[in-house]
Amino acid sequence: MIRKQKWLQLLILCGIVAAGFLAIGGSLFSQEEKPPEKGDAMLDFTLDGLDGQANSLASYKGQPIVLNFWGTFCEPCVREMPLLERFHQEHVDEGLQVIGVNLNEPVVSVRSFVRETDVSFQILLDKDVVRKRYGVLYFPTTFFIDKDGTIQEILIGEMTEPMLLSALNKIGVKGQPGGST
Amino acid sequence: MIHNTKCECGHQNPVGTVLCESCGKPQQDEDSAELLEMRYDGVARRSQKQQKNWIDQIWSFLSSVKVAVWLILITLIGASLGTIYPQQNVFVGNIDLAQYYETQYGTLGKIYYMLGLHDTYGSFWFQGLLVLIGASLVVCSLDRVLPLYRALKKQQIRKHLSFIKRQKVSHETRLDLTDGETAEEWTEKFEQVLRKRYYRVHRDGTALLAEKYRFSRWGPYINHIGLIIFLLAVLLRSMTAWEVDYVPIQEGKIAQIPGTKYYLENQEFRVEYYEQDELTPEFREQGRTIEKSFETDAVLYECVDNCDNPSMEPELNKLKEQTIFVNGPLTYQGLSVFEVHFEETPQLLHVQAQLRMKGPDEVIGTLDLDIANPQDVYTVGDYTLRVIGYYPEVSFKEGRFVTLSNDPNAPAFVFLIEGPELPEDGYVHVYMVRPVDQAQFQQDVLNETAGSPFELSVASMEDLVISDYTTYFNVKQERTMPFIWTGATISMIGLILGFYWHHRRIWLRIDNGVLTIGAHTNKNWFGIRQELTNALNKAGVEVDAKTIANEVNGS
Known part of the structure; x- marks a missing residue:
């Protein structure tokens, strides 16, 4: 009788511990993905480019990456494009990868914009999925990711040349101000 | 020294028993006249063990009612904290919560957020408290219900005299029998009186045990089962x-x-x-x-x-x-x-525009434009219209067309039209869907300057699909x-069982012409005193409620 009781006691206490783990563990380790902050690892994603080919962010790992969220309707984004394009051309041989993630616009709009402005860096087309995952609320927002895939800098708003130079420095790209076009 | 737990009636009781499981004789305080502690009929409970290993210590902690009350109080205070400022689940959209609490409520708001109180009811400590309350419910109930069930299942009819005399309702008197009636006949008569009052009566010669509404004792435990189901459901819900x-x-x-x-x-x-x-x-x-x-x-x-x-x-x-x-x-x-x-x-969803050459009224074909998903190329008749520019909310800035937003509030297309009998480079043609935009940005002048011989327009409002809301x-x-x-229903059933019926027991024995009667209930002592008084009076023993109330302990 007593042995049976003890076994029952132990069983009940184990059940309570299990319930406790479920309850407390559930709230402590919530699986919701949080938008990455400075110092976090980049979140991988796969989007189509203008050519219709799928590109994944992880495929660029090992190179410094500039991830710029933009739209044709966003004036500051359009204003900083030439700057980004210049730095892309100056440092592409060093391995710098500039990627423009377009915010859910029709392909035709993006294509005609690219044609008009002669942007040559990689443009990817998002459907509001990657924007949400990266927690992008204001446009433009630019993430600077180093060779190990860690986000070293996040710049919100239009970037000036000094800002861009300083951020590029953080991911190991030494730029020159006022370079040749 | 081994504590002897064998009662004088011969029954071997587990260690910790207060009243003998068989005859009810008190195992401690044998000579006292104090009222008996009748909780759980005096059987031994797991949590009252003297030698406790670590499992027993946890068990007795959780089985304590005092601990349970404290847990509930702490949970109450913790829950009230979640009502001070709005919780995080009322916010729509992407809001920087840390910023919001600080700017809206100042330093207190900042502390509130840092302590995790913006999600009080999902926090680990609140969930933990709920689990502890659930654990306490389970352990409290099991600790008490199992011994109680065993005790009530095997009840002796003939209880020890001291057991009956030390009940809260008790009476001892010489039995005045009418001529010819034996003690056993009187007992049988009394049995009938009790049966009429819905008692289940077990008689053994001149000893009697009458019991009714035992199921009401299970009420609180059924209530607890209901609450445990409720809590488990809440836990499941949060997941x-x-x-x-x-x-x-x-x-x-x-x-x-x-x-x-x-x-x-x-x-x-x-x-x-x-x-x-x-x-x-x-x-x-x-x-x-x-x-x-x-x-x-x-x-x-x-x-x-x-x-x-x-x-x-x-x-x-x-x-x-x-x-x-x-x-x-x-x-x-x-x-x-x-x-x-x-x-x-109001938003434009679909446009069916007609392509014409300037001059003749003949329609070349219809251009089917899905404003939300425009294609790259359209074919109308023999002509191909390539979209080289699309501006959902068109505007003119610094000498070029731009779009103000991604919402099709003022859609404009720039086509490159190619086809038979057209120059190799084709013609650029601007088409703005809304007449107000056509006027504002001088669409026709632009097309004339570009040299386009075409005309794109809608015939009537029927060709537009507008959604307004x-x-x-x-x-x-x-x-x-x-x-x-x-869980809630079971809980309610348990409460009703426990509140509307009360477990009543009456023990009676006649020894050498002396009637000893005692009664016990878990609630409503007034009721059982009345009932017993009436029953005894009916059987010929003159008593009143005051007489049978055992005032030994002056309660």
């Missing part, structure tokens, strides 16, 4: 239920319910406003339009393939079609889609309500 608030969907469009695999289509929206004469004078003065009712024809879909892939269209499976009106949600397997709000957001939905999934109702 499985979800809600998405304020999902806007434009009439005529399908959108994903954020964070889920469900898609909702707003097929048609209808609103009815109050007539002026239906309004009260106060409202009429204000001059507002008040909506009487609004409803949305909605279709619920589920994504079955290509769901997380931004570069591919998701494959949708239709689940249910229904007209949703306020407080009339679309329900599907525990999912509820409520309509909460609407806004007038956006409906806002609230979507939630909840599958645990049946369990919560079950």
Whole structure:
């Protein structure tokens, strides 16, 4: 009788511990993905480019990456494009990868914009999925990711040349101000 | 020294027994005249063991009612903290919570957020408290109900005299028998009196045990089972239920319910406003339009393939079609889609424009434009129209066309038209859908300057598909309500059982002409005293309620 009781006691206490783990563990380790902050690892994603080919962010790992969220309707984004394009051309041989993630616009709009402005860096087309995952609320927002895939800098708003130079420095790209076009 | 637990009646009791399981004789305080402690009929409980190993220590901690009350108090105070500032689940959209609490409520708000109180009810410590309360419920109940059940199952009819005399209701008197009546006959007569009062009577010669409403003792334990089910359901709910608030969907469009695999289509929206004469004078003065009712024809879909892939269209499976009106949600397997709000957001969805050559009235063909998803190339008759520019909200800045936003509020297309009998480079043609834009940006002048011989226009309003409204939905999934109702119902049944009936027992023995009678109940002593008094009077023993109340302990 007593042995049976003890076994029952132990069983009940184990059940309570299990319930406790479920309850407390559930709230402590919530699986919701949080938008990455400075110092976090980049979140991988796969989007189509203008050519219709799928590109994944992880495929660029090992190179410094500039991830710029933009739209044709966003004036500051359009204003900083030439700057980004210049730095892309100056440092592409060093391995710098500039990627423009377009915010859910029709392909035709993006294509005609690219044609008009002669942007040559990689443009990817998002459907509001990657924007949400990266927690992008204001446009433009630019993430600077180093060779190990860690986000070293996040710049919100239009970037000036000094800002861009300083951020590029953080991911190991030494730029020159006022370079040749 | 081994403590002897064998009663003088011969029964071997477990260590810790207060009243002998068989005859009821008190195992301690044998010579006292004090009222007996009748809790759980005096049987040994697990938590009262003297030698405790670590399991027993945890067990006796959890089985303490004092601890349970403290747990409930702490949980109460903790829960009240969550009512000071709004919790995080009332916010719609992406808000930086840390910023919000600090700017809105100052330093207190900042501390509130840092302590995690913005999600009080989901926090680990609150959930932990609930688990402890559940554990306490389980252990408290088991610790008491098992011994109680065993005790009540095997009850002796002939109890020890000291057991009966030390009950809270007790009486001892010489029995005055009418001529010829034996003690046993009197006992039988008394048995009949009690049976009439719905007692279950067991008689052994001149000893008697009468009992009724034993089931009421299980009431509190049934109540606890109900509460445990309720708590488990709450735990399950916190892991499985979800809600998405304020999902806007434009009439005529399908959108994903954020964070889920469900898609909702707003097929048609209808609103009815109050007539002026239906309004009260106060409202009429204000001059507002008040909506009487609004409803949305909605279709619920589920994504079955290509769901997380931004570069591919998701494959949708239709689940249910229904007209949703306020407080009339679309329900599907525990999912509820409520309509909460609407806004007038006129938007162009589709345009069917006619392509003509300038001059002759002959229509070359129709251009079918899906404003939300324009194609790269269109074919009209023998001509190809290539979209070289698309501006959802067109404007002119610094000598070029730009778009002000991604919403098709003022759509404009720039086509390159190529085809037979046209120059190799084709013609550039600007088409603005809204006449107001055509006028403002001088569309016709632009086309003339570009040399385009074409004309693109809509014949009538019939060729435009405009959607005027956006409906806002609230979507939630909840599958645990049946369990919560079950737990609550069982709890209620337990409470009713415990409150409306009371367990009553009467012990009686006649030894050498002396009648000793005692009674016990768990509630409503007044009632049993009355009942016993009436029964004894009916059987010929003159007593009143005061006589049988055992005032030894002066309570």
